[in-house]
Amino acid sequence: xxxxxxxxxxxxxxxxxxxxxxxxxxxxxxxxxxxxxxxxxxxxxxxxxxxxxxxxxxxxxxxxxxxxxxxxxxxxxxxxxxxxxxxxxx
Amino acid sequence: xxxxxxxxxxxxxxxxxxxxxxxxxxxxxxxxxxxxxxxxxxxxxxxxxxxxxxxxxxxxxxxxxxxxxxxxxxxxxxxxxxxxxxxxxxxxxxxxxxxxxxxxxxxxxxxxxxxxxxxxxxxxxxxxxxxxxxxxxxxxxxxxxxxxxxxxxxxxxxxxxxxxxxxx
Numbered sequence: 001x002x003x004x005x006x007x008x009x010x011x012x013x014x015x016x017x018x019x020x021x022x023x024x025x026x027x028x029x030x031x032x033x034x035x036x037x038x039x040x041x042x043x044x045x046x047x048x049x050x051x052x053x054x055x056x057x058x059x060x061x062x063x064x065x066x067x068x069x070x071x072x073x074x075x076x077x078x079x080x081x082x083x084x085x086x087x088x089x090x
Numbered sequence: 091x092x093x094x095x096x097x098x099x100x101x102x103x104x105x106x107x108x109x110x111x112x113x114x115x116x117x118x119x120x121x122x123x124x125x126x127x128x129x130x131x132x133x134x135x136x137x138x139x140x141x142x143x144x145x146x147x148x149x150x151x152x153x154x155x156x157x158x159x160x161x162x163x164x165x166x167x168x169x170x171x172x173x174x175x176x177x178x179x180x181x182x183x184x185x186x187x188x189x190x191x192x193x194x195x196x197x198x199x200x201x202x203x204x205x206x207x208x209x210x211x212x213x214x215x216x217x218x219x220x221x222x223x224x225x226x227x228x229x230x231x232x233x234x235x236x237x238x239x240x241x242x243x244x245x246x247x248x249x250x251x252x253x254x255x256x257x258x
Contacts, residue, residue, distance in 0.1 A: 008144060009145055009217075016205060063217065063219065064158070065154070066156060
């Protein structure tokens with residue numbers, strides 16, 4: 001079982017306590033009604049699908065309940081680092 | 091009012107005893123979910139120290155998350171609602187019930203379904219985690235005694251799972 005470091009609990013916890021919540025660092029446009037259809041579509045639906053280093057949101061669902069960000073390698077499934085939500089991209 | 095009602099527990103009120111482990115239902119108690127950005131606000135409301143580190147407990151209060159605490163107290167203890175303060179105190183007494191798992195095999199029985207290494211789980215620690223697929227809160231009360239808080243509707247299944255683990 002993979003152990004994931006939760007930046008809030010500050011310890012490594014088993015993978016099944018966590019839930020993946022998609023790509024990280026996607027900011028909602030401040031003025032949705034001013035967006036073109038293409039921009040809005042890109043915000044809503046278009047996500048990166050890299051082979052390798054990927055920024056993701058995770059949630060420690062069965063633990064502290066917090067969302068945080070993680071850098072995971074999609075090939076090896078190794079977590080490079082995890083950091084609290086709101087902190088700059090690593 | 092509620093004292094006049096008959097309690098129906100989802101599991102047997104007779105303790106389950108197997109070699110090296112005893113699983114029993116804890117008597118009814120009050121439970122409160124405490125939410126606040128600043129722990130100091132809760133401390134001034136409740137007039138007690140509350141733990142700051144996630145995964146620890148102190149004086150009946152467990153710190154479950156950065157702004158979330160779980161208070162367990164005896165029936166009838168007054169807990170102020172904290173009106174007007176930037177915090178939330180919610181009575182969730184009947185949401186969960188508590189199993190007491192005790193004996194030399196207590197940690198082994200819990201680890202049959204819980205992925206945490208409970209042998210390394212110090213006395214006084216408390217955390218939300220998972221048992222097979224059921225969310226639980228585990229607290230180590232003593233070297234060979236754990237409290238397991240589980241939502242009432244999951245309790246019958248958890249009881250069945252833990253007593254089967256204990257039979258093996």
